[in-house]
Amino acid sequence: MKMNRTLLCLLLINFISFMGMAQNSRKETSKIDPAPARLYIDIHHLEPGKVSAADVAAAHEKDLAVQKKYGVKFIQYLVDTEHGDVYCLSSAHNPEAISKTHAEAHGLLPDEVLPVTDGMAAKIKGGKNLYLDIHELGAGNVTAAAVADAHQKDLAVQEKFGVNFINYWVNEKKGIVLCLAEAADANAVIATHKEAHGLIPKSVSIVEQGQ
Secondary structure, eight states, X not given: OHHHHHHHHHHHHXXXXXXXXXXXXXXXXXXXXXXXXXXXXEEEEOOTTSOOHHHHHHHHHHHHHHGGGGTOEEEEEEEEXXXXXXXXXXXXXXXXXXXXXXXXXXXXXXXXXXXOEEOOOOOOOOSSEEEEEXXXXXXXXXXXXXXXXXXXXXXXXXXGGTOXXXXXXXXXXXXXXXXXXXXXXXXXXXXHHHHHTOOOOSEEEEEEEEO
């Protein structure tokens, strides 16, 4: 009888331990929003002279180490060392998950997280600088469909100016469009946009890409 009581106690302890592990597992899983994932670009403004490509690469590795915990998948990043800006492209269930990943990985929180729609990416040919040009068209003044049409016009004339547009990302709510291209200089990017559709970017900066 005494042995049966001991066995019963052991079974009860094992059951309680199992339930505790299951609860912890549910808590860990609950960090991931069940909503469908979508694309985001989060932007860090770190000031001129405050960022290097090597520093961003190291921070990115830390992001990759914890991203799964929050249901985030970092796809690529762009570094503008001259102005101290970093642009991270990722897939996530919500913008908060991206901020939490950055917070745990290295503590560098983004200044802005934009939900975006992208286009069909082209291959990088190499041999020229990468440029990120940004259009700020204003809230309600742009749609993903309109940007897709403008991008096709860019592609139709890009060879004339020696430009290779890689991709674009559009945030309809704020009317922001970001375009990534290869070119000899910023003027070639501006000239392509001007002839294609007349929409001149607010800024054009040399960037380095990482994945």
